[in-house]
Amino acid sequence: MSNGNIYEIYIFSNMKFKKGTYTMGIEIEKKFTVKELPLDLDTYPCHIIEQGYLNTSPAVRVRREDDHYYMTYKGSAPAEEGGIGKVEYNMPLDAESYAHLVKKCDGNLIKKTRYLLPLNEDAFDSEYLLKNSQFKSALGNGDIKIELDVFKAPFDGRQLAAVEFPSEEAAKAYHPASWFNEDVTGDYHYSNSYMSTEEL
Numbered sequence: 001m002s003n004g005n006i007y008e009i010y011i012f013s014n015m016k017f018k019k020g021t022y023t024m025g026i027e028i029e030k031k032f033t034v035k036e037l038p039l040d041l042d043t044y045p046c047h048i049i050e051q052g053y054l055n056t057s058p059a060v061r062v063r064r065e066d067d068h069y070y071m072t073y074k075g076s077a078p079a080e081e082g083g084i085g086k087v088e089y090n091m092p093l094d095a096e097s098y099a100h101l102v103k104k105c106d107g108n109l110i111k112k113t114r115y116l117l118p119l120n121e122d123a124f125d126s127e128y129l130l131k132n133s134q135f136k137s138a139l140g141n142g143d144i145k146i147e148l149d150v151f152k153a154p155f156d157g158r159q160l161a162a163v164e165f166p167s168e169e170a171a172k173a174y175h176p177a178s179w180f181n182e183d184v185t186g187d188y189h190y191s192n193s194y195m196s197t198e199e200l
Contacts, residue, residue, distance in 0.1 A: 028085035052105025069098035107196040120177035
């Protein structure tokens with residue numbers, strides 16, 4: 001994968017369950033390349049992220065997001081047959097633990113700014129929203145956003161993004177924004193774990 005303008009849209013489940021100090025969820029994601037970035041990108045809120053991978057399949061990642069630190073395990077296979085959602089576990093870390101573990105990561109350390117953008121207004125048909133009033137309420141409250149990642153060295157010029165949704169059904173019903181291009185869901189070349197293994 002080149003270092004050109006590459007974007008990635010993930011659709012995640014918000015079904016999360018506490019189990020001790022761990023958080024478990026089903027990550028439902030769809031990915032797209034896109035045509036262009038919003039012109040007013042700097043007007044949106046953002047997070048500063050750094051992450052590395054201790055393993056890529058299954059993915060075991062440590063991440064710093066602003067002043068928060070955690071380790072994530074992501075399953076390699078879909079959680080249900082025919083679906084795209086994958087099991088994910090998160091465990092909080094402190095700054096010292098993160099600093100120790102990130103030194104042990106293989107490959108490229110990934111640094112990026114994540115911008116939080118509102119979901120496109122034409123994301124769902126009106127009939128779908130009428131049948132799913134709770135989901136419509138979540139949309140109205142702005143709970144579902146596009147997460148656009150802009151990478152720093154060694155991936156200058158590369159951009160990826162994420163959108164959170166509550167179910168496989170919502171992912172299938174979603175209409176991509178006009179500035180998206182190709183649907184690359186399931187292509188591992190567009191994953192952060194793959195980026196960590198790239199020879200640059």
